[in-house]
Amino acid sequence: MNAFSRLVSAGGLLLVIQGLIAAQDAESPYGNLVPQYLLGLVHAPEVHKELKLTDQQVDDLEALLRTVDARWFPARILPTDQQRAVIRELESQVWAWFDRAATDVQRQRLKQLECYAQGSRVLLRSDIAKRIDVQSAQQQKLALLARATDESNLALTNTQFGDPKIKGLQDRANKATRAEREGMAKIIRPEQWKTLKSLLGDPFDPTRLTRIYAMAPEFVPVENWINSSPMTMRELRGKVVLVHFYAFQCHNCHANFEIYRRWHKDLVAKGVVVVGIQTPETSRERDADAVKTAARERDLTFPIMIDLASENWKAWGNTMWPCVYVVDKHGYIRLWWPGELNWKGATGDKTIEKAVDKLLAED
Incomplete structure (x- = not known):
């Protein structure tokens, strides 16, 4: 050439x-x-x-x-x-x-x-x-x-x-x-x-080039977290982080829940942290107690931020429920997947898992 x-x-x-x-x-x-x-x-x-x-x-x-x-x-x-x-x-x-x-x-x-x-x-x-x-x-x-x-x-x-x-x-x-x-x-x-x-x-x-996107936005502090004390992106340096936005009444989000549960179960030991950000779409989703109840009923045991004011949604420039962002050990966004991970035969979960394996191998 x-x-x-x-x-x-x-x-x-x-x-x-x-x-x-x-x-x-x-x-x-x-x-x-x-x-x-x-x-x-x-x-x-x-x-x-x-x-x-x-x-x-x-x-x-x-x-x-x-x-x-x-x-x-x-x-x-x-x-x-x-x-x-x-x-x-x-x-x-x-x-x-x-x-x-x-x-x-x-x-x-x-x-x-x-x-x-x-x-x-x-x-x-x-x-x-x-x-x-x-x-x-x-x-x-x-x-x-x-x-x-x-x-x-x-x-x-x-x-x-x-x-x-x-x-x-x-x-x-x-x-x-x-x-x-x-x-x-x-x-x-x-x-x-x-x-x-x-x-x-x-x-x-x-x-x-392996890293061409922005640093992940720092989490905007909120009043309520589920399954965890408040986290910051800076404190998560050294870990690969899977940040996903969802709303508990969103049908498309439900289709991803089993994958999030699997990631939380299988990847934590490897140095991966799964963080959910529940940003409301409906009036019901603006009730923190309802968000907590839904997380318990859906067996969502990973850390969840309740983003009632949508400040984190804005900080990340997010546009849809669900959406998953892959953040490397240095805090940089390396990949994101908007929508259902397996929509109409898509293999977004596998794409993300392959990316995670590569990021875990990086210094």
Whole structure:
């Protein structure tokens, strides 16, 4: 695989993994097609190593990220324009930290890694286009291909598991992605690719990054916990934590209860903590005593927070009952599964259990 193919395929896969969070480029009419991955990059230990950050730099950066992530993660549910505004502001905070606390070499390499993560879409950035002499007509062709890919991926994202249209939409998305990759290889001249390669520095594969999401939000204190004294995410460091939101009158939540019971029984000895957050949907679920009674009747013996004011729901940017979040030993979200774990043949429980096994093996 040549350097261009690595660039295109790596960026393309990250588009699928992280979703299209687009950068705002005031000088480019195509800024909304350029994926914005800086926040994900600076969370990854592989990036810290690539930048040769010192232990003190990593500690200081993580202190910043605790503040950044409190806004970044819940912002994922905002309308696109609002989400972009939040991300732009948070990215500016991260760059300000690098300007203050990092070396010129570290800053330059981070810029190169950001380009690698953006894949072939980097050609739609005004700064890169100027440096490698991408013409307006070339960018217009690139933008048409990029929009077709985004539209097909969005249509696929808006489906639910088991939807009979998924296969056709997957085929359409794959076709659009191939067309974009092949089209860009034809549109950009060899000498432009050569210049871009020199700007990017040593090759870097962003698809190998293991940690690209936010730190888990700290629990907002509540009056009532069941089966446990009040917990905090900070106190749970060193454990893999499965946080799930539910409402006891929610039928879809009932379908997950047996899995939660199994996890609590089988995984605790391995260093896993299952935490339920009961956030009310109905008036009955706003009665703490009713929540306690329902937990006892359903044999839910894991720690449960009664989130009557929905403050934790808001802090996590949660949108549905049920939803499970997988948090690693360092307090970072690594995976989440909205909805029933086994809906229409889905195997969300197995997906999460495989992820847990990997996280338990990490340092």
